[in-house]
Structures are given as structure tokens and as C-alpha cells.
Amino acid sequence: xxxxxxxxxxxxxxxxxxxxxxxxxxxxxxxxxxxxxxxxxxxxxxxxxxxxxxxxxxxxxxxxxxxxxxxxxxxxxxxxxxxxxxxxxxxxxxxxxxxxxxxxxxxxxxxxxxxxxxxxxxxxxxxxxxxxxxxxxxxxxxxxxxxxxxxxxxxxxxxxxxxxxxxxxxxxxxxxxxxxxxxxxxxxxxxxxxxxxxxxxxxxxxxxxxxxxxxxxxxxxxxxxxxxxxxxxxxxxxxxxxxxxxxxxxxxxxxxxxxxxxxxxxxxxxxxxxxxxxxxxxxxxxxxxxxxxxxxxxxxxxxxxxxxxxxxxxxxxxxxxxxxxxxxxxxxxxxxxxxxxxx
Amino acid sequence: xxxxxxxxxxxxxxxxxxxxxxxxxxxxxxxxxxxxxxxxxxxxxxxxxxxxxxxxxxxxxxxxxxxxxxxxxxxxxxxxxxxxxxxxxxxxxxxxxxxxxxxxxxxxxxxxxxxxxxxxxxxxxxxxxxxxxxxxxxxxxxxxxxxxxxxxxxxxxxxxxxxxxxxxxxxxxxxxxxxxxxxxxxxxxxxxxxxxxxxxxxxxxxxxxxxxxxxxxxxxxxxxxxxxxxxxxxxxxxxxxxxxxxxxxxxxxxxxxxxxxxxxxxxxxxxxxxxxxxxxxxxxxxxxxxxxxxxxxxxxxxxxxxxxxxxxxxxxxxxxxxxxxxxxxxxxxxxxxxxxxxxxxxxxxxxxxxxxxx
Numbered sequence: 001x002x003x004x005x006x007x008x009x010x011x012x013x014x015x016x017x018x019x020x021x022x023x024x025x026x027x028x029x030x031x032x033x034x035x036x037x038x039x040x041x042x043x044x045x046x047x048x049x050x051x052x053x054x055x056x057x058x059x060x061x062x063x064x065x066x067x068x069x070x071x072x073x074x075x076x077x078x079x080x081x082x083x084x085x086x087x088x089x090x091x092x093x094x095x096x097x098x099x100x101x102x103x104x105x106x107x108x109x110x111x112x113x114x115x116x117x118x119x120x121x122x123x124x125x126x127x128x129x130x131x132x133x134x135x136x137x138x139x140x141x142x143x144x145x146x147x148x149x150x151x152x153x154x155x156x157x158x159x160x161x162x163x164x165x166x167x168x169x170x171x172x173x174x175x176x177x178x179x180x181x182x183x184x185x186x187x188x189x190x191x192x193x194x195x196x197x198x199x200x201x202x203x204x205x206x207x208x209x210x211x212x213x214x215x216x217x218x219x220x221x222x223x224x225x226x227x228x229x230x231x232x233x234x235x236x237x238x239x240x241x242x243x244x245x246x247x248x249x250x251x252x253x254x255x256x257x258x259x260x261x262x263x264x265x266x267x268x269x270x271x272x273x274x275x276x277x278x279x280x281x282x283x284x285x286x287x288x289x290x291x292x293x294x295x296x297x298x299x300x301x302x303x304x305x306x307x308x309x310x311x312x313x314x315x316x317x318x319x320x321x322x323x324x325x326x327x328x329x330x331x332x333x334x335x336x337x338x339x340x341x342x343x
Numbered sequence: 344x345x346x347x348x349x350x351x352x353x354x355x356x357x358x359x360x361x362x363x364x365x366x367x368x369x370x371x372x373x374x375x376x377x378x379x380x381x382x383x384x385x386x387x388x389x390x391x392x393x394x395x396x397x398x399x400x401x402x403x404x405x406x407x408x409x410x411x412x413x414x415x416x417x418x419x420x421x422x423x424x425x426x427x428x429x430x431x432x433x434x435x436x437x438x439x440x441x442x443x444x445x446x447x448x449x450x451x452x453x454x455x456x457x458x459x460x461x462x463x464x465x466x467x468x469x470x471x472x473x474x475x476x477x478x479x480x481x482x483x484x485x486x487x488x489x490x491x492x493x494x495x496x497x498x499x500x501x502x503x504x505x506x507x508x509x510x511x512x513x514x515x516x517x518x519x520x521x522x523x524x525x526x527x528x529x530x531x532x533x534x535x536x537x538x539x540x541x542x543x544x545x546x547x548x549x550x551x552x553x554x555x556x557x558x559x560x561x562x563x564x565x566x567x568x569x570x571x572x573x574x575x576x577x578x579x580x581x582x583x584x585x586x587x588x589x590x591x592x593x594x595x596x597x598x599x600x601x602x603x604x605x606x607x608x609x610x611x612x613x614x615x616x617x618x619x620x621x622x623x624x625x626x627x628x629x630x631x632x633x634x635x636x637x638x639x640x641x642x643x644x645x646x647x648x649x650x651x652x653x654x655x656x657x658x659x660x661x662x663x664x665x666x667x668x669x670x671x672x673x674x675x676x677x678x679x680x681x682x683x684x685x686x687x688x689x690x691x692x693x694x695x696x697x698x699x700x701x
Contacts, residue, residue, distance in 0.1 A: 028629065057630065060629055061629050064657035065626055065629060065656055066626070186590070189592075197625055198656070199656040200656070312627075313621075313623075313627040314617065314621040315623065315624050316622075
């Protein structure tokens with residue numbers, strides 16, 4: 001497993017460097033020394049003895065605004081990438097991503113409804129993420145029901161059911177948008193995704209979910225490798241195909257719903273990152289899944305850093321950045337691979 | 344469904360800008376261009392002269408180089424010393440689209456397409472003649488009883504069914520609806536005031552169109568008195584740094600009514616370096632450390648913006664949060680270009696300088 005060390009270490013290092021850089025950047029220009037002074041000061045126990053208390057405004061900006069945001073961006077990125085890897089492995093479809101089975105549109109419909117109905121007045125700030133999460137999971141159930149009795153689902157039927165449900169909820173979201181009247185259409189912006197203005201509690205929700213699903217997918221990665229041969233072959237090799245499918249899809253959906261409910265729909269990460277990692281590190285899921293988590297975390301972290309930096313005091317929706325940067329990059333990789341294959 | 348609309352020209356402009364980003368910009372631009380071109384042609388053959396009190400807007404030479412959108416609203420402010428009189432019809436007034444609107448007789452069947460226009464028509468005493476309003480017109484209470492002609496996407500058929508002899512519209516909100524109605528030979532007057540003074544002028548113009556000049560002058564005088572009272576009260580007070588949030592996670596910079604009202608009320612918008620509505624960046628807000636926060640409330644949002652601000656990471660360090668200087672302002676007061684705009688000004692001034700204004 002030398003490869004594992006190279007890629008795992010490489011992407012791990014990339015993520016670490018990314019954290020260091022992204023924490024240091026922001027629209028409020030905090031001197032580099034102060035950024036790190038704040039962070040060292042915050043280390044429990046030895047921190048306060050190590051570094052004198054930094055400027056209060058800087059402390060707020062770095063420790064209370066930037067840090068939770070950086071962490072949430074990483075968690076969301078890792079979640080989407082891992083879920084994407086799971087979907088691609090089970091569905092054996094290069095176009096599969098965390099949103100293939102309609103989770104995103106289901107969650108969006110829930111969020112749109114929560115925003116429009118004024119549920120927040122009664123139930124508080126968590127009503128939008130809560131509604132998104134619940135409808136996201138309900139969508140999966142709906143897709144499964146449409147696709148047929150459990151145990152006999154064909155991949156094509158599943159994808160088709162996902163497309164149908166997606167179209168339906170997409171229309172529902174459009175309806176909600178057309179009904180809403182506001183200066184700033186909150187639903188539209190929710191759809192474009194963001195990790196801004198969120199405190200630690202969002203990370204606290206997503207982290208355990210990510211950890212559990214990551215463990216499940218890594219545990220199933222050997223079976224998933226055999227899936228690449230086709231379901232029949234995998235069955236001959238002793239894989240419980242239906243259970244693997246159910247568990248991996250269910251876990252990936254859960255994780256997707258979690259990520260979508262805290263950050264909105266952030267496109268492209270779940271599609272591109274696993275492909276990217278596969279191009280570099282090969283198709284072995286034992287490596288692909290964890291490395292995708294690292295790469296997805298770095299990707300969304302950088303995308304979010306750009307989202308908050310480029311326009312100064314204004315923000316760009318995160319989902320816009322991930323797609324704007326990701327698409328050309330992915331196209332370039334595809335071209336390059338084709339050339340090397342042909343030449 | 345949802346009850347409230349926070350509408351007004353600039354804001355909606357911003358909203359549409361965002362939509363434009365989603366691919367509708369072209370459509371909009373085309374419809375606007377269509378409007379402009381048409382009105383330019385229309386002014387050539389009709390020398391616009393209003394018989395009664397002189398009106399700078401209508402007397403402006405056709406094809407004048409001045410931007411059409413500001414002319415009608417700005418002009419009447421100059422006529423406020425003239426004694427209001429009964430309007431003499433036929434009357435020709437150039438509106439914000441640059442079109443000469445001709446009224447042959449006093450309008451008896453009025454339809455309003457935006458809450459600001461509804462409020463203005465009622466305020467000048469023409470409420471009984473209003474036959475239909477848009478779905479978001481919730482003030483005054485009687486307006487809610489009127490027939491509905493749809494939301495911002497006006498249902499043109501519903502308007503026609505009411506057989507209006509005058510439609511009051513807001514050019515910033517509905518340029519394509521206005522164009523469509525005119526194609527259908529409906530008389531439309533479209534306002535588009537951009538400043539508080541222009542809003543006051545707009546009230547006077549509507550009063551003139553509806554032959555309610557006396558009442559309109561009273562409303563305008565009250566608005567001016569409120570404005571002058573506030574400006575005088577906060578004149579010597581130190582400017583306070585204020586952060587505005589009237590849509591969750593969004594603030595507003597120069598070129599919007601909120602910014603103008605805040606400035607008049609003796610505050611400095613911490614987002615004053617921005618233009619229009621924009622998604623905030625928490626770091627910039629925290630760095631600017633506002634002393635007062637004003638947030639919008641209406642039937643739909645309730646106190647959600649307040650809750651969001653209090654839970655937002657880092658915001659607890661703001662001077663305004665520490666001193667609990669966080670005040671709700673009724674969104675419909677400060678975003679509708681109608682007669683209650685100065686009430687919004689008073690509300691803002693009370694929040695920013697509670698010691699100076701009561």
C-alpha cells in the first residue's frame with residue numbers, strides 16, 4: 001500500500017496547507033501574526049500561557065467567524081465527495097453524484113417550503129435545515145418505492161426513479177420561488193449553497209454523520225471494488241449485492257442530506273472530486289473513499305475562501321464557485337487524459 | 344400564502360439583477376429598451392402642456408436630454424408653494440417611462456399595481472375610486488378588501504376586467520407589465536421615485552392626476568414636516584455607525600431608500616461603501632463594529648433576522664449586540680415608496696437616536 005501513503009499523505013498535506021492559508025485570508029485584513037496568535041491563544045491549557053491575549057476584534061473575526069466557517073466548508077466538502085464516491089461505486093455510472101437519487105431536490109423542496117411558509121417564526125432557525133434533512137430522506141424512500149420492492153432493484157430503475165422524483169421536486173421548488181416575494185429571494189440563494197454565517201453547531205451536526213458514513217463506506221470498499229465487475233460477477237464472488245447496495249446508498253444519502261441541510265445545494269463536488277481522485281490514484285475504493293474525503297474538503301475549503309474573498313465585503317454563493325472552478329478544471333483533466341490515451 | 348412584499352424600486356432592481364445572473368437579464372434589457380424607444384417616439388407628436396397649474400415635468404420639452412425617470416418625480420417638489428387647486432382635464436403628464444400620460448377626465452376607476460401606489464392613492468383620498476390592487480397591498484386595511492390583480496407578475500386580464508381608466512404602476516418593478524398594458528390601450532402612469540424628496544413629489548403628482556390636490560398637499564406637507572423635524576433633531580448628534588439587515592444575511596448600501604433614510608436620521612451605514620443589496624461578509628461587519636443594528640420585520644419574517652443575528656458566530660462581540668442596541672423596523676415602512684416612508688424615517692431615527700427623537 002505504498003500508493004495509499006503517497007496519496008493519503010499528499011492530500012492530507014494539501015488539506016493542512018489549505019487550512020493554514022485559508023484561515024489567514026479574509027476580507028478583514030488581520031495581520032498574519034495576529035491570526036496565529038489568536039489560534040495559539042485558543043489552545044486549551046497551554047494557549048493562554050504561550051501567547052498574550054490578542055486584539056478582541058481580531059479574536060472574534062478569526063476564532064468565531066473564520067474558524068467555524070473553514071471547518072464547516074471542509075466537512076461539507078468531505079461529505080459530498082464521500083457520498084459521491086459511494087454513489088458512483090454502487091451505481092457504476094460516471095454521472096452519478098450525491099444528488100442522483102433526488103436527495104438534493106427533495107431537500108431543496110423542504111427548505112423552500114420552510115422558508116416560504118414562515119415556519120421559522122414558530123420553530124426557530126433550525127426549521128430550514130431540519131425540513132431539508134427530513135424531506136431529503138423522504139425522497140430516498142420515495143425513490144426506493146418507485147424503483148420496486150427491495151432486493152430487486154436494478155440500477156437503471158433506481159436512476160430513472162431518481163430523475164423522475166428530481167423533476168417533480170424541481171418543479172415544486174420553482175413554484176415556491178415564483179410564489180415568494182422579497183427583495184432578495186432567499187430560496188434562490190439557499191439553492192446556491194453557502195457555509196457563511198453558521199456557527200459551530202452546524203459542524204457538530206455534520207461531523208458525526210461524516211465519521212459514521214466514512215467508516216461504513218471504507219468497511220464496504222472491498223465489496224464495492226467487486227461491484228465494478230458488474231453485480232452478477234460480484235454476487236458470484238460472494239458479495240451480498242443487495243445489502244451492499246442498500247447500505248452504501250442509504251449511508252451516502254444520509255450524508256448528502258446532512259450536508260445539503262446545513263449548506264444548501266453545493267453542486268459539482270460530489271461528481272468531480274471522486275473522478276479526480278480516481279484519475280490520480282486509481283479505482284480502488286479502499287483508497288478512493290478516504291482520499292476523496294480529503295480532496296473534497298480541500299476543494300470546498302478553497303471554493304469558499306474564494307467566495308468570501310473575491311468581491312471584498314460581498315459574498316458569492318458557494319455553489320456558484322464550486323461549479324465555476326470545477327467545470328473547466330474537470331474538462332481540462334478529461335482532455336489531458338484523452339490525449340495521453342491517444343498519444 | 345405569504346403576506347408581505349418588501350418592494351421598492353431599487354430593491355427590486357437588485358432582485359432583478361440577481362435574477363439576471365440566472366439568465367433573465369436579456370429579457371429584461373429588451374423589455375426596458377422597448378419601453379424607452381416607444382416613449383421617445385410618442386412624445387414627438389404631442390406637445391405636453393397641462394392646462395392648470397404649471398408642472399415642470401409635463402412642460403419639459405419632449406425629447407429633453409434629462410433622464411426621464413427622474414423628471415416627473417423631482418419636478419413637483421418645486422411646485423409645493425403653489426396653492427393646490429382642482430385639476431383641469433384634459434391633463435398631460437410625463438411619467439417615469441418618459442411617456443406622456445393623457446387624462447381626459449377625472450379617473451373614476453383606478454387600479455394600482457404596487458403597494459406603494461395603493462398607499463398613495465388611499466392617502467390622497469381616492470381610496471373609494473380604487474377598483475383593484477395587487478396582492479401585496481395590505482395598507483390601509485380597506486385596500487385588502489379590493490379586487491386583486493395578481494402579484495408583481497400582474498395578471499393583465501384581471502386588470503382589463505376591472506375596466507380601469509387609470510392604472511398606477513411602479514416603473515422600477517414592472518416595466519414589462521406597463522408596456523403590455525399600454526399596448527392594450529390602458530392608461531398607465533408609472534412612477535419611479537429614487538429619493539425621499541421624489542417620493543413626496545410623487546404623492547403630489549398622484550394627487551393631481553386624481554384631482555385630490557388639497558389632500559395630497561396635506562400628505563406631502565406632513566411628510567416634509569416629519570423629514571425636517573428629524574433632520575433638525577439629529578443635526579448636532581454624533582453620527583452613529585449602523586448596520587442594516589432587512590433580509591436574512593443581506594445588507595444594503597448606497598442608492599437605496601434605507602441608506603438615505605438612515606443618513607437623514609443621523610446614522611452612518613457601515614455598508615455605505617457598497618451599492619444596492621448584497622450578501623454580507625461577516626468579517627467586514629465585525630470589523631466595522633456597528634453601534635446600532637436595525638433589522639426588518641414583517642408578517643412573514645417575524646423576528647427571524649433578530650434570532651439569526653444573535654446566534655451568528657462572532658456577532659456577539661459587536662458593540663450594538665453588547666449594548667442591546669438592536670431595533671426592529673417595519674419593512675413595509677422603509678421599502679415602499681409611498682406616503683409612509685417618512686414614518687419609516689421617524690422609526691429609524693428613534694432607534695438610532697432615542698435621546699433626540701420622540
